[in-house]
Amino acid sequence: MNKVLDFYFDFSSPYAYFAAMDVNKLAERHDLTLQWHPILLGAIFKKTGAQPLLSVPLKQDYAQHDLERTARLKRLPFIMPPKMPFMSLAACRAYYWLKQQDKTLAHTFAKNVFKAGYQMGLDISDIGTVTDLVAALGFKADEVQVGLKDHSIKDELRSAIDEAQDAGVFGSPYFIFNNEPFWGYDRMPLLEEWIVKKGW
């Protein structure tokens, strides 16, 4: 059996923040290799006609309320970023640049981006904030800035988005385990049931 869990997300998705806080433990419980795939959902939303969650009438009020009660239930800090929706381009590129240097650091960075945005209220759409977060892991700011403009990094992000779309990803967070897709933070218990039962 394939022991890989693929985790697709957009840094601008608040439910992905909650998922990112839980997903390592889930993978550890079942001895799975966790693959992080930060993507930009905007390109995929153009295909599906979806709107960002917090731009939809009625649904946005529900989501705001639901995010706050989810934080209370999970005992996690939660701040709604002041600019919603926002583009997570810089954070995505920084992730793939870091991955070329050190995969473990890239994961740490991804979690730090979520914490900076949704726990500390920092502007994670801002290239300066992103650069600071990478530099804090032991890199020089100018080296990071050059890296983010690297064509191979831009290509890698584009490939990651194409690959996600080909795999059927249309929302965030989105998990694939042994070709079985699970969309949404609230589906993580079912994903775990699937892993344990090896399907049903």
Place this chain on the structure above:
Amino acid sequence: MNKVLDFYFDFSSPYAYFAAMDVNKLAERHDLTLQWHPILLGAIFKKTGAQPLLSVPLKQDYAQHDLERTARLKRLPFIMPPKMPFMSLAACRAYYWLKQQDKTLAHTFAKNVFKAGYQMGLDISDIGTVTDLVAALGFKADEVQVGLKDHSIKDELRSAIDEAQDAGVFGSPYFIFNNEPFWGYDRMPLLEEWIVKKGW
């Protein structure tokens, strides 16, 4: 504490079918009065810009797959209606007409509509099928046909849709308990947790 559970749904929503099969037991477990509110989501989707679930690229493939695995997990029969999406106007009107005669029969009818559509593969958008389902509960077909055209019934359905929209309903199934909203079949366990804990 208010002991009413409001259950909003569109008969054309397959996830509402699953919810309708579970919701009576949930209400009984916690001694709640269950209020059924069949509505037409089309009018609300015009406001939110949403598309029917099974008309959205990528998402429709996921939903089709997810509905089938949900049926397996819950050990419930499931047939995807051949026409999707469809208008559940006749079934909604029949529900409100029946409710004027006998509230318990109206609930039975609503469950029968779901079973006819999603277990037997009958066309529940068809006024003839709907009339048959009402008649099977002890009414004459011509009496039902007159009832469905009654202006007071049309008005009652319109009021129900307006009231749902005012309450924030934007999808199906949708539950409200003590002003606390829960959207989606997969949120029923959380709804129950909320009822038990009296919030969190």
